[in-house]
Amino acid sequence: MAVAETTRITLPVEGMHCAGCVGRVERALAAVPGVTGASVNLATHRATVEGEAIEAGALRAAVEAAGYASPEGATEIGVAGMTCAGCARRVERHLAALPGVNAASVNFATHRATVRHAPGTVDRAALESAIRAAGYAPVAEAVPEESAGPAAPPGAEEEAGLRRDAAIAVALAAPLFMVEMGGHLVPALHHAVSGTAWNLAQLVLASAVVFGPGLRFQRTGWPALFRGAPEMNSLVALGTLAALAYSAVVVLAPGLVPEESRHVYFEASAVIVALVLLGRWLEARSRGRASAAIRRLLDLQPPVARVDRGGEEVEVPAAGLRAGDVMRLRPGERVPTDAVVLEGESHIDESMVTGESAPVRRGVGDAVVGGTVNGAGALRLRATAVGSGTVLARITRLVEEAQGGKLPIQALADRVTLWFVPAVIGVAALTFLGWLLLGGGVAQALVAAVAVLIIACPCAMGLATPVAVMVGTGRGAELGVLFRRGAALQALQGVSVVAMDKTGTLTEGRPALTDFLPAPGFDEATLLPLIAAAESGSEHPVAAAIRAAAAERGLRVPVASNMRAVPGMGLRAEVEGQRVEVGADRFMASLGLDVSPFAAEAARLGGAGRSPVYAAVEGRLAAILAVADPVRATSPTAMSALRAMGLRLAMVSGDNRRTAEAIARPLGIGEVEAEVLPDGKVEAVRRLKGRGALAFVGDGINDAPALAAADVGIAIGTGTDVAIESADVVLMSGDPRGVATAIGLSRATLRNIRQNLFWAFAYNAVLIPVAMAGLLSPVLAAAAMGLSSVFVVGNALRLRGFAR
Structure with a gap:
């Protein structure tokens, strides 16, 4: 009796703190079927498991069920x-x-x-x-070399080889095809070239094709067939060699074949190889276009940078930059790597990152992204990230990971293709036998069987999903929408509810002066500098917003003295010899000032979810103002687009209900979950999920659990790294309109995949019976097979035209 092989697997275990933890993990692992022994080392945080037919996935699940983690x-x-x-x-x-x-x-x-x-x-x-x-x-892994120059695009070598082989095969097969087809059209030509000499010439040309450019099919097809795992190469190898061998016997040993069946099919074997290679070349070329988004990202980094070294400006390869290097950037040049502006001001075209075409102003202290394009200003920059740590490198990795992922919809195609080729070989064998039994003759039986083998190639099925994913995720990257996981493409198209965080998602995420109404006898240009000066010593967000508003308006802020905070009320200071007081209505009341002239304005601000602040100068009520987190300018458009797509909208916010509803109401958001603590956001998401598949959009650390709990988590790319890492989709621009773009692209991609799968399955379902009936020649079968793959890839390439 055979003895089952013992397997040993070592896996990390995180979260253990004592011997009790070790015991729990060991018991959990020992309970997994097939495990014969489990040992856990607390010092190394590793478990060693032995057993028969054990799987790492089952062990990892057991560790997690015990309350610990086994990172993957x-x-x-x-x-x-x-x-x-x-x-x-x-x-x-x-x-x-x-x-x-x-x-x-x-x-x-x-x-x-x-x-x-x-x-x-x-x-x-x-x-x-x-x-x-x-x-x-x-x-083999490529070893990057700085001197090697630009890398060839992925698949370029394969495409070049297929182009060369297809050209040779077409050149050799062309005489066979033209004479054969010409003989049917011009009987005199048929009689002129018939005979042993021409048949021997056909044998030489066809053999040169089958064992020259077509040798790739023989080399891989036959070993796969002998292993019991036939694939597409096996179909082509079987079909072409069968046609060539049969024709060779007719020419070299005609006595072995009945006279009525002495037909040769040299042109079929040669043209099939030529057409299959031509189809594969077109397919590889189209696949290269599908992955062009990655190449365009990689090509964005300029080859050299001008760096200050020892007081001199020198050119260095961009790959040789180090964090902290000080660089010079001229107008119109690309930013060499992620950096911060030290000197100068310019407008930067960040469309490659955000998908937004309008350049953004960048000045001292602002961050710029490597690969973006400088405008008319000259800048001095300090490198903050280089190599794999840059935004561009992160985007490239995210797109590659998404393009390499599998969608659940692909499972059907995978299950079918697993058994498809063996089934086709069986159908071809039955076709051959059926024609013989029906008296069709060896030649007719062979033609029908070869046609079945060639027409049934499952290439189109295999390409239907991954090529669409490649193009869809690549187009998303160009629009500033990054799918971190390919499966998010499928999940997002089924979403019916979109829940939005408020602060930093629908709003700007930073307080700003939204209202300023001076009392009679005062004006904003005079008052605002006084109030900003009084607030200069405060770290309160309201103070920061007032100071920022004065700076944005270009107002000179004087120096304040005798600044003093009044707890729970406000503050007072002296500015240019005048007493200035800023605070709540109760502070004004304590000063003996009547705020009733601003009652209507205060009510309006309260209704909008803003808290009014009052200012007094020299004992006179001077102004009412409000500071709030303003709604993003694009939020109304974004919400309208989502409603037009038939989606229900919800808001989840930690703010008080009055403020949250004041933001939600004008945006047309029907459901509001307000006053939610960070850990309560997960519960809110779960409640909303009960009403349909849910996408949650957020940007902060406190949004990360909710992003992970949603069916699809969408992170605002201008938010925190933690939120981005917890999300399935990242909006690089921070613009909520990207949510509608992401959902629209997801729907378009899944629609494209369904079209591709329908075409691939329908193509085989319709043409295999036609080939079995002897109504399809092997040559036409080869052309149709190649065109089916090209059609699927071409259909996927239409996604490159998707617009936001």
Whole structure:
């Protein structure tokens, strides 16, 4: 009796503090089916598990169920040689079978595998071995060199090879095709070229095609077939070699074939190879266009930067910049890396990051992003982040991760393609036997069987989802919408409720002077500098907003003296010999001042959720003003767009209900969850989720749990890193209109995927019976097969035209 192989898996465990924790984790692991032994080391925070047929995913789930964490890592590796979705599925199975692997996903469009595993449990060598065992080749990691110049785009080498092979195959197959087709149109030509000499010439040309450019099909198709895992190459190899071999027997040993079946199909074997290679080249070319968004991002960084070194301005490669380097930027140049402005003022085109075309003013102290374009001003900058730490690098990583992800909708195509090719070979065999039994002859049976093999290639099925995801996420990046996870594309299109945080999402997130009404005898230009001077010693947000308003208006703020805060009331100070008092209505009352002349204005401000502040000068009531967090200028448009999409809107805010509703009402937001503490936001999100799939939009640290709890978390990119890391979608511009853009793009991408899947399945469902009936020649089958893949990729490329 065979003995099951014992597997040992080591995985990290976080959150343990004592021997009791160790015991709980060990008991949890020991209870997993197949585990024969579990040992947990508190000092190293690692668990070692032995057993038979155990999976890392089940162990990790057991650790988490016990109340601890087992962090997961991810490794990406390129895979060469895949030609259909069945290939990707086979590589996935081999990678997933490795000890320590929690999940493996292979993207046929990008030819990359993403393997999720416990940190330190799987190395690259094991992954490469698994890929080779599946019959494919791992792609070596590229070592960047500064002197190497711009890297070739992904897939460029593959495309060049396919273009070369397709050109050779077409050149060799053209005489066969033209003579064969010309013979049907011009009988004299048919008689002129018939005979043994021409048949031998056909044999040479067809063999040169099948064993020259077409050798790639034979090299990979037959080993896959012998392993019991046939794929697309197997179909082409079987079909072309069968047609070539049969025709060779007719020419070289005609006695072995009945006289009525002595037809040759050299042109079919050669033209099939030529057409399949041509289709693959067009497909690879289209896939390259689909991944162009990544290349455009990578090309944004300028090759050199001007840096102050030892008092001199020198040019250095941008890749050699260090944090803290001081750089000079001339008008019209690209910013070399993320930096802060030290000197100068200019307008920066940040459309590559935010998707917004209007340049943004940047001056001393402002941050600028590497890859953005400077306007007419000259700037002196200090580098704050370089290399992989820049915003551009982060965007590129997010887009790559999203493009490599799998959507749930792809599961159907994966299940079908897993069994599709073996089933097609079976159908081709039955077709061959059926025609023989019906008396169609060997030649007719062979033609029908070869047509079935060629027409049934599942390439279009495998490309239907990943290419659309590539184009959709790439277009999103160009519009300032980053899908951190590919699956968010599918989840977002099903959302029916959008819940918005208030502060920093619908509003600017910083207090500003919103109202200023002077009393008779006073004017704003005179009063505001006095009030700003009185507030100069206060750290209160109201004081900061008043000072900012004076600065924005270009007013000179004098120096104040004898500043004194009055607790719970306000403050007083002397400014240019005048006594200035600023505070609430009760402070004015304590000074013996009547605020009733401003009663109507105070009521209006209160109704708008703003608290009025009064100012007095030399014992006279001088003005009423209000400071509030203003609504973003684009919030009304954003909410209108979401309502037009049929979505229900809600607001979740920690502010008092009056203030929250004063913001929500004019924006048309029907549901308001107000006075919610940070941990209460999660409960609010859960309540709202009961009414439909929910997207939550937020920007702060206190929004991170709610972003994670929602069906789809959308982070304002100008917010905190914690919020961004907790979200599924990031709006780089901080503009709430991006929510409608993200949902619209999600709907368009899923609609495109459904169209692609329908075409791919319908194509096979319709044409396989036609081929079985002998109504489709192998040559036309090859052309249709190639066109189906090109059609699917071309349809996906239409997403590049999506507009916000």
